[in-house]
Amino acid sequence: MSAFDDEFGLFSEGADETERRSTLGARKISARGENGPRVAAEKPAPRSGPSGRSERPRPMRSGGDPYAGQRRASSLLEFLTKRLVSLPDAVQVELFADEHGEPVIEIIVDPEDIGKVIGRSGRVAGALRTLARASAQDRVSVDILDSEEAAEETDGEADENAD
Numbered sequence: 001m002s003a004f005d006d007e008f009g010l011f012s013e014g015a016d017e018t019e020r021r022s023t024l025g026a027r028k029i030s031a032r033g034e035n036g037p038r039v040a041a042e043k044p045a046p047r048s049g050p051s052g053r054s055e056r057p058r059p060m061r062s063g064g065d066p067y068a069g070q071r072r073a074s075s076l077l078e079f080l081t082k083r084l085v086s087l088p089d090a091v092q093v094e095l096f097a098d099e100h101g102e103p104v105i106e107i108i109v110d111p112e113d114i115g116k117v118i119g120r121s122g123r124v125a126g127a128l129r130t131l132a133r134a135s136a137q138d139r140v141s142v143d144i145l146d147s148e149e150a151a152e153e154t155d156g157e158a159d160e161n162a163d
Helices: 003-008 068-084 111-118 120-136 147-162
Strands: 092-097 103-109 141-146
Touching: 068 092, 068 103, 068 111, 068 120, 103 111, 103 120, 103 147, 111 120, 111 141, 120 141, 141 147
Parallel strands: 103 141
Antiparallel strands: 092 103
16 A cells, blocks of 8 residues: 555545544635635526527717717728728728618729738638728628729729619
């Protein structure tokens, strides 16, 4: 029998469970948490919304300009996009509402730089969309186009309006 076995009473013959005691001198923890870790107080039950998930309280918005967040998001995207591309003068960021009235931020870049803005597997584009939604503090869509696509899109709209 080793000292470890003897210390923990693993192989003591005829010893009862109640007779075994550790000689290591571990701290005793009381129910009030005096000599050990603190006992956590009961937390209030989380509030749940209509979806059943817990919701954290949202900050109150001031009754100011409802489009201020969208303009802030578009200026942030313009700043970030100009830093990403090799031709920052070709970057255009436009803010408008789609046919459903939802805000859309359209980023137009040179065809050479479209890969830099989209990124590998769309990671940069996803990050830009996340930052835009966070800075707008509201729902906003982000479209990324190269200047050739944007020109084709405006030509197509002009042809539809001429008919």
